[in-house]
Amino acid sequence: MDTARLNDRLSRCQPLVLGLFRIVLGLLFASEGAATLFGVLGREASPAGDWPFWYAGVIELVCGALVLLGVVTRGAAFLSSGAMAFAYFTEHQRDGLFPLQNGGLSPALFCWGFLLLVFSGPGALCLPALLRRDEVLKSSSSSL
Numbered sequence: 267m268d269t270a271r272l273n274d275r276l277s278r279c280q281p282l283v284l285g286l287f288r289i290v291l292g293l294l295f296a297s298e299g300a301a302t303l304f305g306v307l308g309r310e311a312s313p314a315g316d317w318p319f320w321y322a323g324v325i326e327l328v329c330g331a332l333v334l335l336g337v338v339t340r341g342a343a344f345l346s347s348g349a350m351a352f353a354y355f356t357e358h359q360r361d362g363l364f365p366l367q368n369g370g371l372s373p374a375l376f377c378w379g380f381l382l383l384v385f386s387g388p389g390a391l392c393l394p395a396l397l398r399r400d401e402v403l404k405s406s407s408s409s410l
Contacts, residue, residue: 284389289334291379295346296330298372299323318356325349333383336392343383350377 297307302323305311312319325345332342350373358370365371388395 281390284386285336285391286389287379288336288339288383288388289391291376291383292330292332292334294330295326295376295380296334299325299327299330303327318352322349322353333380336388337394339388339392340384343380347377347380347384350374350380 299322301307301309302312302319312323314320326349329342329346329349332338333346354365354370354373354377358365358368358373361368361370365374
């Protein structure tokens, strides 16, 4: 297969793969928030109002769910990216420069993954697009 044909095939799959990336990233982020807020998944709950961990848990749960569903994706991803940058620089950076040294691999990856979504958008399989498609199908079937 030549390179041009391969690039065309990969480009056609880009919205779907971006949507799957968004769903997985949102699910992982929301699970971090649920673990922090409710003490599930092997983690103890952070006390309500405990700065910054409880607030980070709220951002993780709410923004993770919004990103997962593809609702206000760019705004939720922007807030999430900033929260993870804050977490990296306040909690991890003091222990070393690189994420492997300071235990900050997850915040670094979340930060850059969400920043990618800020600029790329939700991709395919987002709830607003699925609802619009359903409305279009209903309106076209009722006009028959």
